[in-house]
Amino acid sequence: MGFGAAAIGFVCEAIKKGYEIHIFERSKDVYSSSISGVRSDGKLFVSNGMGGDLYIPLEIQREVVDYYLSKLNENDRKTVKTGVSFSKNSEFFERFYSEGFEPVNSHFFHIGTDKLRGILKRIYSEFESRNVKFHFGVKVNDVIVDSDGVKVQAGDLVDTFDYVVVAVGRSGHKLVNQIIERYPELVLSDNIVDIGIRYEVPNHVVEELNEEMYEFKVKMRAKTGYTVRTFCNNPSGKVVLEEYDDFVTVNGYSNSKAETPNTNFAILCSTSFTMPFNDPVGYGSYISKLGNILAGGRKVLLQTYEDFVRCKRTKKIGRVKPTLPEGSYMLGDANLVLPRRIALSISEFIQKIGRVIPGIAYPDNLMYAVEVKFYSNKLNNERYKNLKFIGDCSGHTRSITYATAHGKMNAKRL
Ligand SMILES: Cc1cc2nc3c(=O)[nH]c(=O)nc-3n(C[C@H](O)[C@H](O)[C@H](O)COP(=O)(O)OP(=O)(O)OC[C@H]3O[C@@H](n4cnc5c(N)ncnc54)[C@H](O)[C@@H]3O)c2cc1C
Incomplete structure (x- = not known):
């Protein structure tokens, strides 16, 4: 459920395993899908000091960034601003440190809000050509685990799937609240x-x-x-x-x-x-x-x-x-x-x-x-074997790189 950063990471890996994949996205088309950060700012970070509370090895974060960059055309790739914040030999490191600050080290890539539409469209076309079925304009209202699988309800549509991945970001909090009201044991912590x-x-x-x-x-x-x-x-x-x-x-x-x-x-x-x-x-x-x-x-x-x-x-x-x-x-x-x-x-x-x-x-x-x-509640992904929460709605990520990597890591475990 949802076609944002986490879903992109998940699908990238899951396609390789030959599953039939359906994506339910509440926006009317790929251009309107929220993928909020990707559309609103588009800064990608590689860092262990920010982005979420998971440990994601730097090389996996870098793979994620390279994937997004590979979807830019050659001219646009040249306009991406990159840099390193607070490397140990930066004179700013010591200046901030000595005044009591903790400088956060990260590599960053600023793509620019205006270039993101194209990236999203290319990813969508790639997935579609590999037989991923998109259902736009479908807002999922409820998800119920039963003995046959996981039941998904969206308006009048009710269907059962073997495996459901909730990737609705922070904007999908209504759906997540609905699910945790039924399964309160999913919540690890909040506040x-x-x-x-x-x-x-x-x-x-x-x-x-x-x-x-x-x-x-x-x-x-x-x-x-x-x-x-x-x-x-x-x-x-x-x-x-x-x-x-x-x-x-x-x-x-x-x-x-x-x-x-x-x-x-x-x-x-x-x-x-x-x-x-x-x-x-x-x-x-x-x-x-x-x-x-x-x-x-x-x-x-x-x-x-x-x-x-x-x-x-x-x-x-x-x-x-x-x-x-x-x-x-x-x-x-x-x-x-x-x-x-x-x-x-x-x-x-x-x-x-x-x-x-x-x-x-x-x-x-x-x-x-x-x-x-x-922040979203932190959710327990070990509770149900066929219902998983990835990206920001899981409460474990807060950035495009981390959400995408979280999706990839979960798909690798399939
Ligand atoms: C204004 C803003 C700027 C940001 N800038 C940056 C940045 O520069 N760099 C960075 O790393 N991070 C940034 N972020 C954070 C980043 O956007 C998120 O961490 C990341 O997009 C999370 O990915 P996700 O897949 O979990 O959720 P999203 O990318 O939000 O995707 C969730 C998708 O689920 C869909 N959806 C929601 N509810 C339902 C439902 N019930 N049924 C079906 N579909 C549903 C939504 O329409 C959406 O397309 C920003 C966030 C905001 C709000």
Whole structure:
């Protein structure tokens, strides 16, 4: 179920074994299928420090990346930006390390949002030519394990299969919730949500970093006890709204051609809870909604760094011009929205990053609130021999490379 990164990895291996494979994808065609990250940003990483909680050998991650790159035409392959973040001989490694940061080492390949349509189409055509049957516009509502196999229900259609692989990503949480309500023993753990802001600075202040590593990832343990990290750096990129049914949050992306004078990245705090509280999605949604209420609708709050530190509403923007369109934000004070512990952690993080790269702490840099990363429950794949969960919906991956590799690894065990 689902045709995203994890399904791609799974099918690549499963085709070799001669099974009859059916894919049910709720989108109306291959161009509309969510494969959210692949379509929205398309940065591929090879790293043991990010992407999920599985151990995936680097050579398998590299195979995955090469597979995607092989689906680009020759000209587009030349425009892929690549690099290594925080190799041991990078001078930035020591500079961040000595200020208390943990620099995350990774190789990355930025394909660009605009080039992804072609990749997806080529993968689809390859699978179709090898007899994989696609059923677009079919949203699976339920999956039931019985003695004959695994029953799949999608609207009026009910069919039984020998082996079912759920690969519906985070956007398929309704189906996964339905399944775990029936089989609660599948859940290993949950209770994490990452909450923070999207930060926007002029390109020139991070030019050297962007040139050397394109995506810089650092973590730090703040005095509050929270781990704070950078995420999804977009040189010359744009800030965008991320739409949910009843609220909006903020996100960022960049195309393969430089488009704006600004770089944006997320600064996120990982929060985890203990019983009796067990609704991290509710917590993150509630904070996002509060931000929207203060911003006056389906908008986010925008504030300068200096005003955030002084707990003052921003009334005027300085030198950095927002890349999010004017109708999508309201100038305000994110301190009225972010819990104190998160706000303090973010201030400390920016202040310390400013000691390494001074321009990151310029007073008129921009903060958009709220950015939220929701996680799926971690699911147990050993519970049923013919019902498996792969990719982000399994709770074990959070990136294209990891989700695809998770799919491959599960298909190899068939
Ligand atoms: C805005 C954004 C940007 C991102 N950028 C990056 C990035 O640059 N690099 C990176 O490594 N990761 C990125 N990610 C994360 C990455 O997209 C995911 O980790 C990865 O796509 C997960 O793969 P998946 O196959 O598990 O899920 P997906 O790729 O989300 O695929 C799931 C598929 O299942 C379908 N589906 C859902 N429910 C049903 C149902 N009930 N029935 C049938 N079909 C269903 C969906 O339509 C979708 O096509 C980003 C994520 C987001 C949201």
